[in-house]
Amino acid sequence: MNEHDLVHMLWDNGQHIDRNNYQWFDTELRDMLKASIAGRSATANQDYLYFDLNKDVTARTLALELNGRTLQRVVYNDTTLNDGDAFTLVDATLTFTQSFLDSIVDRSTIGHQGTLTLQFDEGADWTVDLFVSGKVTLKNHTAPIQDFAIPVNYQGNQLITLEAFYSDGSGPAGPQNWTTFKEFGYVFSPDYEDDVLTLIYDEWNNISRLFNEVEANKEVTLRLHFLNGETIDYFVTHDGTTVTGETKEASPPVTDPDDPSTDPEEDEEDTNDDQTNTDDDSATVLDKQIEAFKSNGTLTVTLTDTSSLVLSKEHVQKLQEKNAVIKVVTKDVTVSIHSKDLSGESVIAISKTTAFTPVYSDQAVSPIYTFSVTSSGKEVTAFDHPVTLAFNIDETETDALSIYYFNEETQTWEDVGGSYRDGYVITTVNHFSTFAVYNDATFTTGEDTSTDDDDKTSTHPDDTNDTPSAENGDALPHTASHIFNLLVIGGLLIVMSIGYMIYKKRQTYHC
Secondary structure, eight states: OTTTTOOOOOTTOTTTEETTTTEESOHHHHHHHHHHHHSOOOEESOSEEEEETTSOOOOEEEEEEOTTOOEEEEEETTEEOOBTTTEEEETTEEEEOHHHHHHHOOTTSOEEEEEEEEEESSSOOEEEEEEEEOOOEEOOEEEETTTOEEEEEOTTOOEEEEEEEETTSSOBOSSSTTSSBOOBTTTEEEETTTTEEEEOEETTTTEETTGGGSOTTOOEEEEEEETTSOEEEEEEEEOSSEEEEEOOOOOOOSOOTTOGGGOGGGOTTOOSSSSEEEETTEEEEOHHHHHHOOTTOEEEEEOSSOSEEEEOHHHHHHHHHTTOEEEEEOSSEEEEEEGGGOOSSEEEEEEEESSOOSTTGGGOSSOEEEEEEEETTEEOOOOSSOEEEEEEOOOSOOTTEEEEEEETTTTEEEEOOOEEETTEEEEEESSOOEEEEEEGGGGTSOOOOOBOTTTOOBOSTTTOOSOOOTTTTOOOOOOHHHHHHHHHHHHHHHHHHHHHHHHHHHHHHHO
């Protein structure tokens, strides 16, 4: 802060400081602010580690942002740990060993287990809290709008945030309706002692801060995000005076083993599975499944030996009338698209990319997939409704996993978020591209080990020895950036020279 002549100012800071006795609620934030006056502090990608009550303890990794600092020691509950036995530090990746964590984590009790403190040569300490948690469960509940709260068995978990959006896909619900994410402490507040999630009622103005801006008799999905990676949906409807909330499973796939109408033996053309016809490399949905499909549900289609789903213009129209979400499932990935983002005959394609060579491609945790949608012969580049991507991951370490997409313009992988749940890393996007799952630490170490199996040369576009040309479709080299900078600098010098000449001329005139 001193280096840049800046000062801290926390405006109306009642959420951080008790203004009656001048005590900080979060002393770690205070220490970080104080340290930043003289220099930067080291941080990590998270300040918590969650362990499942019903799973074995495994090694855990933190990605450090050192900012020029050096890790001096790691302390657990006032005991200094031994490097190598309890943890290892390679570049900026800090790994706590399985044997150490297993010795301190008591999976017989849920809740807070202890605190790891990372101490550096300069700057503030960074603390990491350890928790054991079980599976979060919610219950159905009906109550007057001013008393409504969601019954939640937190099982040692902590809520990160809450989303609210209309279940029919028409958009965000509640206040600040430009986003699905609602304000913590203003719209909602978790009560871990009483096991409820309070949807705050403003007694002064006599309104519910959520439902006052939600249409009556229109279902809203509340999506709860927890620190342990769980994401749970809860469905609420109000009539102006009473709120009804319920948990419910996602709509079943179109194929029902107990429904004879979906038995493949009933239709000889259904040769792929009990949901689709297969023709070359594409699959189509049967008419009878579209007719039998219920409104406001999810049409699930599983692709086995195919890579795309073709929907006729008539099928798209009927799915839109039924306000359907289309869920396409493959071995590695699942994608869910709202039917209202399609028009006319549509093709949803999921292609596994095996010859993808840009930076970091060989370090992806998942296979790399390219997703595309065409409607009425035109590629759909953006979606009005959130598109859900889910990658099937067989990993023991899931805390630092996110989904990334490859930006063709910058030739870099960009984080689009993601949370781990039941074997999948899941996120929502508003466009299609090439996607893969990475460990966030991949992009903090600054190392790229991508190689070409044929000639073992670098595959970074700036390092290639090939001569790209427009004829063979290769991208032209990025050679214009330095010239552009020189042009800008030259232009500025010309403007300054002209200004100086005008100034001198005016001085001469006045003399």
